[in-house]
Amino acid sequence: MTEQLFAQAVAGAVPSSELGRVLCHEHVVLRTPGFAESYPWTYPRREVIDRCVDALTELLDNGISTIVDNTTIDLGRDVDLLAEVSQRSGIAIIAATGCHLVAPRFVFNRDPDAYAELLVRDLTEGVAATGIRAGVIKCATGDDGVTSVNETILRACARAHLATGAPISTHSHAADRNGLEQLRIFVEEGVDPSRVLIGHSGDTEDFDYLHTLADFGAYLGADRFGGNVWCSEDTRVKIVAELCRAGRADRVMLAHDTNVWSEKEPPGWREVHRPQWHYRHILSDVVPELRSLGVVQADIDQMLIANPAGFFPFLRQQTGHN
Ligand SMILES: [Zn+2]
Known part of the structure; x- marks a missing residue:
């Protein structure tokens, strides 16, 4: 019997x-x-789903x-939407449990275990009655740092990870180096740093900070390509090239933090303000720029294939015979 590791995607488990x-x-x-429930004409869900299918295909x-x-x-x-888009486009989508910067009121006067229990349910049984399971635990620490409510959330995420093995992916505020604060709490809870992706690390040129995170074994998210926030696109590419030059390609993963449809953007806004902020930007533009800065193809593959294959899978299944 050999043991294989699988990632949990919305359409089912995917081998690493x-x-x-x-x-x-x-x-x-x-x-x-809640917004579209009050103003349904602002969110043409069926039309949006078709656009998502086109973009992901x-x-x-x-x-x-x-x-x-x-x-x-x-x-x-909306895990039903993700499942439909995944099924129709053929792309695997890993959904998240947890929260971004708006803490659920549920956690304010409760122990981390109460919230951890809900996260575990999303990861093991599925979201509500859909049977669709999350495959990553998300949490966020903003520029107000680790508040007491945020600490409850971080500890809950750590405990949900320990109960399930699912990886933890964070939103951090790199300018304040608060990925280190997140990591400190996770480690206190017993989490192995190599099961944590500190998101938005690619927003800073503070290499002392980035190397400290990597030395602990955490992954660094260079995950806002095309987004044009916190630093220029040129700087963003140079940060990754420098990490590769320093032998850290084994700690970096790439993304855009973009979307197909966001309520934030009036029609035509993106074309004017963020023309490169789409899913194809990294392969089309960023990889060639990294190559021109001397990054070898093996490092590109490490960041896009090998690191995610080592990080996202957590389900163990026995396959084959003795
Ligand atoms: Zn995001």
């Missing part, structure tokens, strides 16, 4: 060897929960096989 190229932090649809043709959708409840998570 079949994840292919992975974008480690994206979104499909971003919404304010095109991405699969482009060479990406898996995306991780870090859309949590406070960002309007």
